[in-house]
Amino acid sequence: MTSPMIPPAAAPTTMSRADGLHMLNVSHAFGDHTVVSGVSVFVNPGELVCLLGPSGCGKTTLLRLAAGLEDLQVGRITIGEDTVADGQGGAQMPPEKRNVGLMFQDFALFPHLTVYENIVFGLAEKDRTRREWARDTLTTMGLGDYADAFPHTLSGGQQQRVALLRALAPAPRVLLLDEPFSGLDVNRRAQIRQDTFQILSRSGIATLMVTHDPEEAMFMADRIMVMQHGRIVQSGTPVEIYFHPKTVFVAELFGPVNRLDCRVENGALVSALGRFPANGLAEGAEAQVLVRPEALNLSQPATADAGIPLTVVSARSLGRSTHLTLSLGDDDAGPLFNARMPGVFLPEIGSRVSARVAPEHLLIFPKSAP
Amino acid sequence: MPHMKRLFAAGLVAASTVFGATTWAQAADQEVNLYSYRQPFLIKPLLDAFTKETGIKVNVVFAKKGMLEKIKAAGDNSPADAVLTVDIGRLYALKEGGVLQAVKSDTLEKNIPAHFRDPEGLWFGLTSRARVALVSKERVKPGELTSYEDLTDPKFKGRICVRSGKNAYNVALIASMIAHHGEEGAEKWLQGVKANLARKPQGNDRAQAKAVYEGVCDIAITNNYYMGKMMTNDEKPEQKKWAAAVRLTYLNQGDRGNHMNVSGAAVTKSAKNKEAAVKLLEFLSGDAAQKIYAEDNQEYPVKPGVPYSKLVQSWGDFKADTLSLEKIAKLRPAASRLVDKVGFDDGPGS
Amino acid sequence: MPHPAAVADRPATRYQLARLIPDRWGIITLAVALFVATPLIAVATIAMTPAPDIWRHLYNTVLFGYVERTVMLIGGIGLGTFIIGTGTAWLVTMCRFPGRGLFNWALVLPLAVPTYILAFVFTDQLEYAGAVQGTLREIFGWRNRQDYWFPEIRSMGGAITVMTLVLYPYVYLLARAAFLEQSVCVLEVSRTLGKSAWQSFWNVALPLARPAIVVGMTLAMMEALNDFGTVDFFGVKTFTAGIYDVWLNMDNISGAAQLASVLMIFVVVLVVLERMARRGQRYHHTSSKIQALPSYRLRGIKAMLAAVFCALPILFGFVLPASVLVSYAVVFFDVTLQANYLTITLNSISLSLGAAVIAVAIGLLLAYGLRMGSGPLPRAAVRFASIGYAVPGAVLAIGVIVPMAGLDNSIDAFSERVFGVSTGLLFSGTVIAILYGYLARFLALSFGTIEAGLGKVSRNMDGAARTLGANPFQTMSRVHFPLLRTSLLTAGLLVFVDCMKELPITIILRPFGYDTLATFVFQYASDELFEESALGALTIVAAGLIPVVILALTTLRSRPGHAGGGHP
Structure with a gap:
């Protein structure tokens, strides 16, 4: 399936292309409950920044603050050169004046308006150029036949595209996306994600997206900011976040990992899965080593020099990869490890395999001294 | 800026005319605004006669609850010139509420005997009515029931019908019992009547007569004019049958006389058309109006010399209790509390 | 760099402060709510004026009787409207049986009948001299009351029956709308989990529809609380009867206002308790799939019973x-036609339309203000303003007239002084007073309906x-207004129908020579004519009838996804 082509007019005007979003030292509380504390977010023009974190970490609040749907309590928000909200008693620009596009998780399409009417909702009556653009884009996105239909007759994916188009139609200076794909069927998600990525990268607009799905963040984002308990715990490119997580929390965002408690002995970290380089940790220091399931390299038959011997407790093929549970002991009583091997790798239950970990895939977190 | 002022004033005039504010838009005309506890269709013949004689138009608004509060709240601006009520309690409440003004009129004083009006001229009785017993012709022998006190006689157990003890007419009757027997005596009496009731107090006066006709009970306590109205009701001839089943009996003829109440009228303190209002009262106490009251409503005219209707006359002469109406009115709250205390409205056997 | 705790604290305190001081919307909401609630406040103020103590007397004599009978009355009416309203709503939305199409809208018809009229007709037919007992006597040869037993119509049971028959349509309308909105999926899930249709109704559909049903029952019970005419007619001494007794027989308006205030507090407590019981239970529709309703086809005796169950309330109501x-x-x-029949009909209709x-x-x-503005103060004020529905009409009328006449007199005095012109009673002497009274009384109907409708418009749509x-105003006109059309229409029609029937406020607040159909009927009815x-x-x-039928047909069309029902 080819991704839909967006006519050039989809791009906002060159003037707004230069606008970025700056949220400086923002804090927010609902009653006694602080949901955001001291967070700064910068989204440059043409950049897509992803706020990643579990539900309740404050990421959606940040989005609503940027849109002006919540009054800013502490901090400052600027779009381009304009301060749109000042938490130090300054003015709060109402959302309709900010020229931001916001796409909601539930799409929030107006049920009483047709697809076309929804898209041009934010356009002036006489804005013929954008109205024409809306018509054209609908057609190129394969929704031309639905222009006069009501939203509830559309599929989830179609509704998502309408919502995105509606947000983009007034050529916003900043685009905000709140869990844009979570309302969609899993098997359609990948395709729609790709389509959306295409649309956004062509538009060159500063985009702030909120999600709890790390894979989604990896796919879409130029930069990911991981949030936990209302704070940013790490910010970086997708590769940095995945390969160099600063905390166990960040590392575990991408799925369950194998945890190993280690101690530095004779200049090396000693663990159940073998000895690893100490990476400058002092002798006797304790550390936690995380090994992602895909970083465990298995081979069969098990030989002593092929790695640590493990017993297969279960092996399930997922088609593209195989998921295995392994035990250090002879049966499933010993410490268990998860592994994921590409392709079909289906050793018999109870058989022995050898496991080896590439040192560059180890995630080492020193335990702070008690 | 005199212009602005005039403009504003004109606007207010226009507004008050549009929305029907009556006070000064109509003050200049010869008319009188009447708050009435009586249904307009009942008093229409009287008012029509008044307008015909004097050329003064009467605007009526009919209400039962809240009239006093309405007049009080409006203060000097109240559009009401006069009030027409059906029981002494309302007249007294209006007087106590301070919304009435004293009227000095030779005609009124001549037409209305002193015990039917307020000594200071704050209110005037226009008709009087007796609270009588309607007894079954078949089941109650003449002379068997002669007084209110007889109603507690155990021989009448399960044979008496009466409307709610909280009804204004009953409250006044109980107040008169307090006046004559003291609160304790009245309580005992009310207890006794309650014990003799045939059913839970309910319905209106006519419904009690109907119950006698139906055999539910043998004695009904009602106002006298209902008997007349039932007897002459051509629209609902079945009421004639009810009346035919009962005999009207005046009570306490051997001693103090039958308990009486009045319907009356008063002029409000804020009356803008005081002159017309007094004229109306004078007219209502005059021969022509008193005759209409007697003939159409079967009430007793207050003006001496105006004959009772033929029908009323057929019930014979009677002796009226001359207990001061003011005294009855003052005892109303006590009477009402007594009804609660005795649990009168819960009916017999409770 | 401030200490983290300081950062966390500052917004919290700021927010708490902001919570108590309403924002712009909050202030507007608060002001309007207080305007509507002024008569209630006036009643409470009257209650505080010194007067002879009535409580000792009432406590020693009738108070418990009043309370007991009031609780019985509203309990009975709550139960009755629940059974009839919910039962019929379930049958016509979920089952198929002969006459369903007709019942669907005809079940709303009793709403158009004033309670006092139904009370009169019932008594007329069922009392000793009425057609029913008369016929029975003729058939069985009974001669008088001692020969047989017949239920006494002028009783608690009679009052509950009559008021239930008139008030159940509130529950019916709301329950039906709730059932129509429910996803069929949850019912089907219940069936596959081994529950019978009846169990599914009881365990799934009913709890899901509970908020709507409770709103309907609350309306019915509040209407029963404020009623005096009907209970008086049936000889049932309720709390409201006590209020009138203290006022008119004991000449103690302050005491009456005290009783009325207690009644208001009682209603507030009930409403708060219900809300607390419901807290945490938020019934979101978990599935948005729209399908045709299943329609269990009923046959034989079941179909007949269903038809009879639906037909009886329409027949008697x-x-x-x-x-x-x-x-x-x-x-x-000819009697009616003489009496300016057309004028008073026109008066009734224009007054009710205006009030609606x-x-x-x-x-x-108010509903919009609460949605936009934050803060417990405006919210509480709006809730308070809507309990006018439970206050006896005549008491509310006094609450209208006292402040309004006060305002009139101030304007008059001012105008007299500045312009030398007396303005008289600008408001309290005119139909404006009646309209204000209607507003104070029926706000609960319109606000409740609109708030419920607005609640279905997702907040994200605002965003x-x-x-x-x-x-905000464009959001209101372009998004909320069209989505709320059905709710607004429903609210307007409910208020219209109730104003047509309204008596105590109209009779006290109307100016000279101004009659409505209700006051006209009352004049005669109060003299047994x-x-x-x-x-x-x-x-x-x-x-x-006309609005009631429109109402039935509109809610019939509304299905989820149409979010309120009316697209082009």
Whole structure:
């Protein structure tokens, strides 16, 4: 399936292309409950920044603050050169004046308006150029036949595209996306994600997206900011976040990992899965080593020099990869490890395999001294 | 800026005319605004006669609850010139509420005997009515029931019908019992009547007569004019049958006389058309109006010399209790509390 | 760099402060709510003026009786409206049986019948001299009351029956709308989990519809609380009867206002308790799939029972009173026609229409204000303003007249001093007073309906509209208003029908020479000449019929996804 082509007019005007979003030292509380504390977010023009974190970490609040749907309590928000909200008693620009596009998780399409009417909702009556653009884009996105239909007759994916188009139609200076794909069927998600990525990268607009799905963040984002308990715990490119997580929390965002408690002995970290380089940790220091399931390299038959011997407790093929549970002991009583091997790798239950970990895939977190 | 002022004033005039504010838009005309506890269709013949004689138009608004509060709240601006009520309690409440003004009129004083009006001229009785017993012709022998006190006689157990003890007419009757027997005596009496009731107090006066006709009970306590109205009701001839089943009996003829109440009228303190209002009262106490009251409503005219209707006359002469109406009115709250205390409205056997 | 704790604290305190001081919307909401609640505040103020103590007397004598009977009355009516309203709503939405199409809208008809008219008709037919007992006597040869037993119509049971028959349509309308909105999936899940259709109704559909049903029952019970005419007619001494007794027989308006205030507190407590019981249970529709409703086809005896169950309330709540009225109207046609029949009909209709428009506008403003503004103060004020529905009408009327006449007199004095012109009673002497009284009384109807409708419009839609450049008023006109059309229409029609029937406020607040159908009927009814005003009563019913049928048909069309029902 080819991704839909967006006519050039989809791009906002060159003037707004230069606008970025700056949220400086923002804090927010609902009653006694602080949901955001001291967070700064910068989204440059043409950049897509992803706020990643579990539900309740404050990421959606940040989005609503940027849109002006919540009054800013502490901090400052600027779009381009304009301060749109000042938490130090300054003015709060109402959302309709900010020229931001916001796409909601539930799409929030107006049920009483047709697809076309929804898209041009934010356009002036006489804005013929954008109205024409809306018509054209609908057609190129394969929704031309639905222009006069009501939203509830559309599929989830179609509704998502309408919502995105509606947000983009007034050529916003900043685009905000709140869990844009979570309302969609899993098997359609990948395709729609790709389509959306295409649309956004062509538009060159500063985009702030909120999600709890790390894979989604990896796919879409130029930069990911991981949030936990209302704070940013790490910010970086997708590769940095995945390969160099600063905390166990960040590392575990991408799925369950194998945890190993280690101690530095004779200049090396000693663990159940073998000895690893100490990476400058002092002798006797304790550390936690995380090994992602895909970083465990298995081979069969098990030989002593092929790695640590493990017993297969279960092996399930997922088609593209195989998921295995392994035990250090002879049966499933010993410490268990998860592994994921590409392709079909289906050793018999109870058989022995050898496991080896590439040192560059180890995630080492020193335990702070008690 | 005199212009602005005039403009504003004109606007207010226009507004008050549009929305029907009556006070000064109509003050200049010869008319009188009447708050009435009586249904307009009942008093229409009287008012029509008044307008015909004097050329003064009467605007009526009919209400039962809240009239006093309405007049009080409006203060000097109240559009009401006069009030027409059906029981002494309302007249007294209006007087106590301070919304009435004293009227000095030779005609009124001549037409209305002193015990039917307020000594200071704050209110005037226009008709009087007796609270009588309607007894079954078949089941109650003449002379068997002669007084209110007889109603507690155990021989009448399960044979008496009466409307709610909280009804204004009953409250006044109980107040008169307090006046004559003291609160304790009245309580005992009310207890006794309650014990003799045939059913839970309910319905209106006519419904009690109907119950006698139906055999539910043998004695009904009602106002006298209902008997007349039932007897002459051509629209609902079945009421004639009810009346035919009962005999009207005046009570306490051997001693103090039958308990009486009045319907009356008063002029409000804020009356803008005081002159017309007094004229109306004078007219209502005059021969022509008193005759209409007697003939159409079967009430007793207050003006001496105006004959009772033929029908009323057929019930014979009677002796009226001359207990001061003011005294009855003052005892109303006590009477009402007594009804609660005795649990009168819960009916017999409770 | 401030200490983290300091950062966390500052917004919290700021927010708490902001919570107590309402924002712009909050202030507007608060002001409007207080405007509507002024009569209630006036009643509470009257209650505080010194007066002879009535509580000791009431406590020693009738208070417990009042409370007991009031609880029985509203309990009975709550149960009755629940059974009839929910039962019929379930049958017509979920089952198929003969006559379903007709019942679907005809079940709303009793709403158009004033309670006092139904009370009169019932008594007329069922009392000793009535047609029913008369016929029975003829058939069985009984001679008098001692020969047989027949239930006493003038009783608690009679009052509950009559009021239930008139009030159940509130529950029916709301329950039906709730059932229509429910996803069929959850019911099907229940069936696959081994529950019978009946169990599914009881365990799934009913709890899901609970908020709507409770709203309907609350309306019915509040209406029962404020009623005096009907209970008085049936000889049932309720709390409201006590209020009038203290006021009129004991000449103690302050004591009466104290009783009325207690009644208000009672209602507030009930409403708060219900809300607390419901807290945490938020019934979101978990599935948005729209499918045709399943319609269990009922056959044989079941179909017949369903038809009878639906037919009875219509028969007794509408057909019977309407036909009795028609028969009287034919006989006494000329009596009614003499009395400016057309003028008073016009008065009734224009007054009710005006009140409906005002109540909807204010209800919309308040519902919208609460949605936009934060803060417990405006919220509490709006809740308070809507308990006017439970206050006895005559008491509320006094609450209207006292502050309004006070205002009039101030304006008059000012105008007299500055312009030398007396303005008289600008408001309290005019129909404006009646309209204000209607607003204070029926706000609960319009506000409740609109708030429920607005609740179904997702907040994200507000956000979407705002970020697309619409200001709050544009959001209201372009998004909320069209989505709320059905709710607004429903609110307006409910208020209209109730105003057509309204009596105590109208009779106290109307100016000279101003009659409505209800006051006209009352004049005759209060002298036991009800039959002569039958044409007037019939007109009230007929005028209520049109909106009631529109109401039934509109809610019938509304299905989820259409979010309120009316697209082009």
